[in-house]
Amino acid sequence: MPRPLRLALLVPVVIPVVIASLATPTSAAAEPSPPGSTERVEVFSPDGTIQQVEIPKRQVPPAPRAAPAATVTALQQTGPSSQRFDLVFVGDGYTSAEIATFQAHAASKWAEMTAVEPFSTYKNSFNVWMVNVVSSQSGVDNDPTQGVSRNTALGMGFWCSGIERLLCVNTATAKSYAALAPGVDQVVALGNSTKYGGAGYGAGGGVATASGGNASSGQVVVHELGHSMGNLADEYSTLNTTYNGGEPSAANVSKYTAAQLTSGRRKWYQYLGQATPDGGVIGAYQGGADYAYGIYRPSENSIMRTLGKKFNLIGLDAMTKAILAKTG
Known part of the structure; x- marks a missing residue:
């Protein structure tokens, strides 16, 4: 606790x-943007x-x-x-x-x-x-x-x-x-x-x-x-996109399946199968970090995927650690 x-x-x-x-003070509608300057x-x-x-x-x-x-x-x-x-x-x-x-x-x-x-x-x-x-x-x-x-x-x-x-x-x-x-x-x-x-x-x-x-x-x-605060990745995805990079640093996305998380004792392997506040159980659900394939998220639908939901167990853990690290 x-x-x-x-x-x-x-x-x-x-x-x-x-x-x-x-x-x-100015109107947003009138603001110019230099060519190639995007975000x-x-x-x-x-x-x-x-x-x-x-x-x-x-x-x-x-x-x-x-x-x-x-x-x-x-x-x-x-x-x-x-x-x-x-x-x-x-x-x-x-x-x-x-x-x-x-x-x-x-x-x-x-x-x-x-x-x-x-x-x-x-x-x-x-x-x-x-x-x-x-x-x-x-x-x-x-x-x-x-x-x-x-x-x-x-x-x-x-x-x-x-x-x-x-x-x-x-x-x-x-x-x-x-x-x-x-x-x-x-x-x-x-x-x-x-x-x-x-x-x-x-x-x-x-x-x-x-x-x-x-x-x-x-x-x-x-x-x-x-x-x-928590350095959490987004858990939503864009259609027809595939992740091909290395293992992300964020705690709540991984390129590994549930079996690979377990065998390698990686990231949220200890949480697999546990009930999560945002509904369902912790697993490895395909899609996350704005990619549809090749990457997995811990739960079906946390607030990092859809507003109005709760943090999943992995998100809660990351946020709590961040808070305690700064506040002592």
Whole structure:
């Protein structure tokens, strides 16, 4: 049994900071992309399915003036950043009159996350920060319909690269604002919208987007923390693709069958046949790491494959080890 952490909640603090070199608030729809500049992102559908796509990297023109001041508020602070995971929420499309709405949205996402293991057990292993970014206009691009353009600090918008639920952000600007927090392990950009959507910037590392006002979009963050905290691979696949590489470093995918896992005492061989929180039993199910063949995952359908599911035993073990390694 994991040993419980001591509760050390502190009084929330507000840290005033001013950014003088960030990009100006701008519409995402108008952002140019240099030729050949692309990035891979995860797209999350309302039914929980996930896919990867390659899209043009979003750019923001140089700022003609300083960005507005921002403050940082602690939603939860339980210890020094050297011994905690720092989760940082930044908001987009929230005007100065809507900062309380942003903070309520961030709190709701944190509550959604901590209803899932291992975050419910290790809730106090996190510091959670809210960077109160002020936008000139309320909302995000292409919401509620395509063609709607808004002047916002992070340039977030739906219908990114023609995909309705793909909620993109300028990652460099999001990270610049997030860096105002005392520590940063994962950045979550919340768009001021009730429409379901999000994105995971795996290649860029540590940035996810979600709709602030949507009751289910916090699952995006849980999945992304599986990557950034537990070094877990995706467990979904793309049709007609075959993996031909070496043994992956991620704990939850392998090129070996169940029999080979057992004979070689590899990875999750000790878990084979055990019941798993996401349903069924641990085995070697074909498909994972975005490949349909030649690679196996531990369970039929964990949150690393479909949002709304739970971590499987292997994912839980990896996440718990990561938490204990940092928090002691």
